[in-house]
Structures are given as C-alpha cells and as structure tokens.
Amino acid sequence: MKHERVIVVTGGEVTPACIQEITTTDFVIGVDGGAQTCLDFGIIPHLAVGDFDTAGEASLKELKRHKCVIESLNQAKNVTDTHYALTKVVEMHPYSCLLLGALGGTRYDHLLANLGLLEGMEEAGIATTILHPNNRIRLLSGPGAFTFTRSKYVYFSIQPITPKVEGLTTKGLRYPLIDECLYRGETRGVSNEWLSDVAQVILKSGKCFIIESKDE
Structure with a gap:
C-alpha cells in the first residue's frame, strides 16, 4: 500500500496538538525516543528505527509486543537516526x-542537522515540513510559485540558505x-506578518526556509 504521507516522530518536543496532525491513513515512523513518544500518546x-540509546529496552519490548517493525542501528554510524529514517521515507x-x-530538546547540533535534511528531501521530490508547537518550517527551491494558507501562526519569515534568493515576490x-533579492546572513525577510488568508511566494532562483511562527 502506498501512503500519501509519512509522519516521522523524533525525540524532541512533541505536544498533543502535534500528535493530532496524525491520521489513520499516515505511515508513522518512530525515531529512537520518538517511538516512545508515539506509545505515550497511544500511537503504535x-x-x-534508531540505536535506542534514548528509548531503552523497556520501549523496545513494548514495541515488539505491539508487533511494530524495528530496525536497530549501531551507535557508531555515519548518519543520525533521523537521517536514516528519512532515507526510509525516500x-x-x-x-x-x-x-x-x-526542533525541541537541548541538542542544537541535531536541530541544525534536521533543518539541513529538508534540502535532501526537497531534492528527492518529497514535500517535507518540520512541525513544532510554535513553528512550521518548509524549504522552497526556485524557480517556482508557492501558496500558503494562514493558520495559527502570526509571523511569516523567509530565510535564504543559498548565498542569495533572486526574483522574490x-x-x-x-x-x-516585488522581484527582489534576499541574501543569506541578512535579516530582511524575518518577521513579516499575514495580511490575508492566503499568501504566495514566487522566486526565480535560490533556496530558502519559510518559517511560520508564533510566540508562546
């Protein structure tokens, strides 16, 4: 059965509102401690996948009891558990x-690594979103025109990840x-705000993060 969407639950902060995004038609992958998070919310x-240094043996036993497919990884490896999970998604x-x-947790190295993984997913042709209680992050690659629908987020930021993003409207x-250029390392695209219920971003070249956010 081909699934239209895959949910990957990692070991950072996950709230009930995030979990409510999961539907019965989604394929769910739990990554190390994220697998225990799924169990805590009643989701099998x-x-x-993972080396399960965070989840531990008790989580593994419960996953096996529910007949979850498990792929155990060595702690010494060339990619993070989340990166490996995304190779399965591809x-x-x-x-x-x-x-x-x-995005949650105390490891900023993992946070930055996870943001970087969006680029590989975009190159694989899979529209990927990172969802956090206060942030929703996507990556755009030009040329293209992209439409966004307003939700609970207040701010709409555009952050270049290539040296520049050109032809941005x-x-x-x-x-x-209007047909402008934003540069990596500058902050002009940060903290824009919604004006209508639908927003459009058009760019001719370059790659950028779209970060929708709100305060606590």
Whole structure:
C-alpha cells in the first residue's frame, strides 16, 4: 500500500496538538525516543528505527509486543537516526512527509542537522515540513510559485540558505517584496506578518526556509 504521507516522530518536543496532525491513513515512523513518544500518546508506529540509546529496552519490548517493525542501528554510524529514517521515507516515495519533534530538546547540533535534511528531501521530490508547537518550517527551491494558507501562526519569515534568493515576490503579506533579492546572513525577510488568508511566494532562483511562527 502506498501512503500519501509519512509522519516521522523524533525525540524532541512533541505536544498533543502535534500528535493530532496524525491520521489513520499516515505511515508513522518512530525515531529512537520518538517511538516512545508515539506509545505515550497511544500511537503504535508502523516502523521504529534508531540505536535506542534514548528509548531503552523497556520501549523496545513494548514495541515488539505491539508487533511494530524495528530496525536497530549501531551507535557508531555515519548518519543520525533521523537521517536514516528519512532515507526510509525516500524509499517509500510518498507525496509528503511531516517531521515532529525535530526542533525541541537541548541538542542544537541535531536541530541544525534536521533543518539541513529538508534540502535532501526537497531534492528527492518529497514535500517535507518540520512541525513544532510554535513553528512550521518548509524549504522552497526556485524557480517556482508557492501558496500558503494562514493558520495559527502570526509571523511569516523567509530565510535564504543559498548565498542569495533572486526574483522574490510575495503576496498576501504585510510587507510585500516585488522581484527582489534576499541574501543569506541578512535579516530582511524575518518577521513579516499575514495580511490575508492566503499568501504566495514566487522566486526565480535560490533556496530558502519559510518559517511560520508564533510566540508562546
């Protein structure tokens, strides 16, 4: 069975609101401690991956009791557990992927690594979103025109990850851009605000994060 969307639950902060995004048609992958998070919320992941240094033996036993497929990884490896999970997603060829728990926790190295993984997913043709209680992050690659629907988030930021993003036009935001250029290392695209219920971003070249956010 081909799944349209895969949910990857990692070991960072995951709230009930995040878990409510999961539907019965999604394929769920629990990554190490994220597999225990799934169990804590009453969700049995279809697949659990990781070295399970965080989840521990008790979680593994419970996953096995629920007949979850488990792929145990060595602690000494060349990719993170989350990176490995996303290689499994690419093999499945879903239309989209949602990453939960990828921004929380105390490890900023993992936070930056997870943001970087969006680029590989975009290159694989899988629309991938990182969802956090106060942030939703996606990566855009030009040329293209992209539409966003307003939800609970207040701010709409554009952060270049290539040296520059060219031919950038925005519609439906309080401070519009018209065929302009944003540069990595500058902050002009940060903290724009919604003006209408639908926003559009058009870019001719470059890659950027779209970060929708709100305060606590």
